[in-house]
Amino acid sequence: MRPVLVVEDVRKYYGRVAAVDGVSLTIEEESVVGLIGPNGAGKTTLLDIISGVVRPDTGRIKLVTGEGEVDLTGRPISYITRMGVSRAFQIPNVFSGLTVLDNLRTALIASRRLYTRPTRSYEALPGVDEEAHRLASLVGLEDRVEVEASSLSHGERKLLDIAMALTTKPRVLLLDEPTAGLSAVEKGRIVELIEGLKRRGIPMLVVEHDLDVVFSVSDRVVAMHEGKVLVEGKPEEVRSDPRLRVAYFGE
Amino acid sequence: MKPSDYWALVLVFALLAVAPALAGPFYTRLLATGILYGTAAVGFNVLFGYTGLLSFGHAMFWGAGAYTVAIGMVKMGLSFPASLALSLLVVGVIALVTGFLSLRHTRIYFAMLTLAFGQLLYAIALKWRSMTGADEGIYGVPRPLGDVVLYYYLILGVSLVVLLALLRILKSPLGLAFRSIRDNPFRAEVVGYPVNRLRLLSYTISGLATGVAGSLYAPLQTSVNPEALYWTFSAAIVFMAILGGSRVFIGPFIGGLLYVFIQDTAMGVTEYWLLATGVTLGALILLLPEGIVGYIWRRLGGRLE
Numbered sequence: 001m002r003p004v005l006v007v008e009d010v011r012k013y014y015g016r017v018a019a020v021d022g023v024s025l026t027i028e029e030e031s032v033v034g035l036i037g038p039n040g041a042g043k044t045t046l047l048d049i050i051s052g053v054v055r056p057d058t059g060r061i062k063l064v065t066g067e068g069e070v071d072l073t074g075r076p077i078s079y080i081t082r083m084g085v086s087r088a089f090q091i092p093n094v095f096s097g098l099t100v101l102d103n104l105r106t107a108l109i110a111s112r113r114l115y116t117r118p119t120r121s122y123e124a125l126p127g128v129d130e131e132a133h134r135l136a137s138l139v140g141l142e143d144r145v146e147v148e149a150s151s152l153s154h155g156e157r158k159l160l161d162i163a164m165a166l167t168t169k170p171r172v173l174l175l176d177e178p179t180a181g182l183s184a185v186e187k188g189r190i191v192e193l194i195e196g197l198k199r200r201g202i203p204m205l206v207v208e209h210d211l212d213v214v215f216s217v218s219d220r221v222v223a224m225h226e227g228k229v230l231v232e233g234k235p236e237e238v239r240s241d242p243r244l245r246v247a248y249f250g251e
Numbered sequence: 252m253k254p255s256d257y258w259a260l261v262l263v264f265a266l267l268a269v270a271p272a273l274a275g276p277f278y279t280r281l282l283a284t285g286i287l288y289g290t291a292a293v294g295f296n297v298l299f300g301y302t303g304l305l306s307f308g309h310a311m312f313w314g315a316g317a318y319t320v321a322i323g324m325v326k327m328g329l330s331f332p333a334s335l336a337l338s339l340l341v342v343g344v345i346a347l348v349t350g351f352l353s354l355r356h357t358r359i360y361f362a363m364l365t366l367a368f369g370q371l372l373y374a375i376a377l378k379w380r381s382m383t384g385a386d387e388g389i390y391g392v393p394r395p396l397g398d399v400v401l402y403y404y405l406i407l408g409v410s411l412v413v414l415l416a417l418l419r420i421l422k423s424p425l426g427l428a429f430r431s432i433r434d435n436p437f438r439a440e441v442v443g444y445p446v447n448r449l450r451l452l453s454y455t456i457s458g459l460a461t462g463v464a465g466s467l468y469a470p471l472q473t474s475v476n477p478e479a480l481y482w483t484f485s486a487a488i489v490f491m492a493i494l495g496g497s498r499v500f501i502g503p504f505i506g507g508l509l510y511v512f513i514q515d516t517a518m519g520v521t522e523y524w525l526l527a528t529g530v531t532l533g534a535l536i537l538l539l540p541e542g543i544v545g546y547i548w549r550r551l552g553g554r555l556e
Contacts, residue, residue, distance in 0.1 A: 051441070081443045093441070095434040098427075106431040110443035115428040122424040164442060 001028040003064050004203050005050070005085065005172045010059030012045055019045040020056070021227035027172055030201040032194070034208060034218030034235070038248050041224040043207045044090065047176050050205070051087045052077040063171065082111065084171030088164075090180055090207075092157035096150040100141055100160055103149055104132035107167040131167070139163040139193060155186030162193065166202075173197065173204045179213055191217065215239055223247065254553040256418055256500040263501060264411050271400050281511055283403045283471055287464040289507025290410040292491035293417060293500070294460025299489070300497030301421055301556065302453040303433030304357065308365030309488045311349070311372045312458040314480030315342050316465030318376060321389040321475045326382070331395040335466050342462030343455065345372075350454035354447060357436075366482055373480040388476030392469045399471075406467050413460050418500055420456065421556075429453050430556065461488070490532055496542025498555035505544045 005027040012020040020042045027033050035043050048054040050061055052075055061072040063083055072080050081087075095103050108128050109115050123129070136142045139159040144152065149160060158178060165173060178194065179187045187210070194217050197204065208214040214221060214235075221238040223230045225247040231238055238244060267286065271279045295309045319341045323334030353364040376383045383389065396402050420426055428449055432439045440446045469475040478484065487510065495506025513531055517524035539546045545555055 077440045078443045078445055081441060087441060093435065093438045095431050095438060097434045098430065102427065102430075106427050106439075107442040109424045109427060110431075110439070113443075115424045115444065115449070118420045118423040118425040120424070121422050122427045123422075125424065164438075168443070 001031060003027065004029050005205070006060075006062040006064065007046070007050065008060045008062070010046070010049055010056045010061070012042075012049060012054060012056050018227045020049065022059075023224070023227070023229055025222050025229065025232070027203050027205055029203055030198075031219040032198050032204045032206060032217055034206050034214035034221040035224065036208065036211060036214055036221060036238075036244075037224035037230070040226075041247075042227040043224055044176060045227075046224070047087065047174050047205070047207055050080075051085060051174055052080040065171065078110075081168060082113075084168060085174065086165035086168050086170035086172070087174040088158070088161040088176065088178065090177040092154070092161040094149045094152075094157055094160050094164065097148065099146055099148055100136060100152070101129075101132055101145040103160055103164060104135055104167060105129070107164040108132060111168040135163040135166055138166070138196070140189060153186075155182050155189070158182065158186075158190060159193070162190075166197075170202060173202050175204060175206045175208075177207055177209060179208065179210050187213070211239075254548055254551045256422075259499075259501045260411075260414060260418065263504065264407065267407055268404075271403055276399050279403050280399050280471070281515055282508070283399070283406050284468070285508035285511035286403075286406055286410050287468050287471070287507075288488075288491055288511055289495075289504035290413055291461040291464040292488050292495070292503035292507045293414055294457050294462075294464065295488045296457075296492045296497050296503040297417060297421065297429070297460065298453050298457035299492055300503070301426065301433060302429040302450060302457075303436075304354075304450065304454070305362045305489070306365040306454075306457070307362045307482065307485050307489070308349070308353075308367075308369030309458070309461050310480050310482065310484035311345060311365075311369040312342050312461040313465035313468070313484065313488070314376065314475075314477075315345050315372060316462035316467075317469040317475040317479045318383060318389070320466045321392045321469040322382060324392055324470070325389055331393070331470065335463075338462060338466040339459060342459055342466075346455040346458030346462075347451070350451045350458070354450050354454065366485065369480065369482055369485055373477055373482070376477045376480050383477075386477060388474055389469075390474045392473050392475065394470045394473055402471060406471065409463065409467060413463050414504065417456070417460055421500065425449075425452075492542075493536055494532060494542060496545025496548065496555075498541060499544050499548045499553070500556070502542050502544035502548075506542065509543070 003026045007025045010020055010023050037043050049056045055074045063070040063072055105128055108131055136145050178190050218235055221235050222232040223238055223244050230247055231241045231243050270282055291313050298304050298306055316338045319338035320334040323329040323337050349368040353361055394402050428444055432446055436446050491506035491510045492503040496502030514528050517527040521527050
């Protein structure tokens with residue numbers, strides 16, 4: 001399969017500590033890559049680098065599109081999002097003072113660059129409301145569209161966060177611990193959603209602590225330890241690799 | 252029926268349109284001042300209530316507008332419309348330059364930078380005697396249409412146009428972008444908004460609206476002095492917005508009207524009017540943190556922005 005996102009030899013140091021130390025990985029079209037590792041392995045820093053939150057010291061991030069390669073290294077977050085690399089966060093990052101519907105509207109307005117039209121009402125933009133309602137239904141929030149995001153449960157906010165990341169029709173979706181802090185029922189909804197997105201062919205990089213979740217949804221798993229790639233391969237290969245046990249539990 | 256921003260605006264302006272028939276020239280002039288204060292406060296609130304940036308320097312736009320019209324009409328012999336157009340240009344340039352420099356920071360650092368720029372303009376007005384008349388200011392600014400009541404209606408018309416334009420912007424995708432930036436600037440950037448550019452746009456729109464109000468103030472008073480640029484007036488604009496309610500469009504406008512009347516009443520009652528005004532306003536804000544209009548709006552079932 002064709003690669004859509006290529007991470008080449010990326011390094012990020014904080015003082016003398018290497019948070020990410022020469023990591024390379026590729027996400028191919030229609031595939032889900034699971035990124036695992038113990039706390040402090042560098043998973044979230046890698047996601048921050050790919051999404052433009054953190055600038056790498058060295059290395060390159062390339063997006064492969066139908067028109068060629070786009071260098072995303074060190075580009076602003078808004079540019080990377082517009083190019084089609086979307087992200088949902090470990091702690092849901094939504095607009096708390098806006099309703100669910102307005103959260104989705106504003107994300108759609110930003111991704112379609114409709115904010116330069118100050119003469120139209122944002123509630124009457126062709127195509128925006130239909131798409132916002134479709135995304136709300138996709139994540140199961142269709143009955144909560146008029147609710148302010150601050151009143152949503154943690155799980156609902158996670159779903160809204162993912163729906164907002166989908167407003168760009170992403171070429172690659174980055175999910176940072178999508179099931180963290182959720183009940184079993186909520187976790188089930190998120191896993192169902194990820195599987196649904198996978199069936200739609202959206203390539204994903206999923207950082208996750210729940211190994212059962214990550215091994216069930218991923219086509220390939222990359223395990224990191226102390227900023228480096230420790231082992232990568234098919235889920236069953238990585239699961240049985242003794243180095244993973246050592247990284248998580250020690251000798 | 253839930254309250255609507257447009258209907259609230261229509262109702263308030265309809266009442267203001269009949270007010271001169273009931274009030275004498277003194278109160279008509281006071282109301283005109285209140286309308287201009289209110290318009291300035293709504294302009295300020297585009298930045299504060301809708302974009303989440305607290306400026307402590309909005310007197311610079313008010314004062315720059317007032318001084319430019321006064322200089323245009325008195326020193327340059329320009330007509331009122333030409334002076335107004337010139338003041339928009341001057342205020343726009345000031346907003347772009349000070350906004351570009353101030354918006355490198357947010358929160359208290361941004362507020363302090365706007366305060367510093369405001370005081371810089373105040374110092375210029377105080378020292379540039381040949382142009383600004385220094386601490387005496389500029390007198391003899393002609394009042395268009397002559398009569399206070401006629402000029403009142405000009406102020407009312409221009410303010411209505413400014414407020415309708417601002418409401419149109421705030422109800423548009425751009426307004427939703429401003430509110431998104433206010434709520435969560437990081438997420439706004441992640442979904443694809445150019446946050447810094449949009450903040451500068453909000454700052455400039457906000458400054459221009461306050462500047463228009465200031466431009467109409469000099470002919471109303473037939474004079475302008477450095478008080479118009481002093482930081483205490485910036486603080487007064489913040490007060491007006493909070494008094495009326497920064498999460499309702501019409502809130503700061505009502506705040507501006509109330510501020511003028513509270514101040515005038517306190518001045519008539521006691522020589523310690525500043526203290527009385529401060530205590531009254533402080534108590535109102537403590538009791539109604541969402542502002543007077545915000546409280547009523549919520550009681551009527553309206554949603555705070």
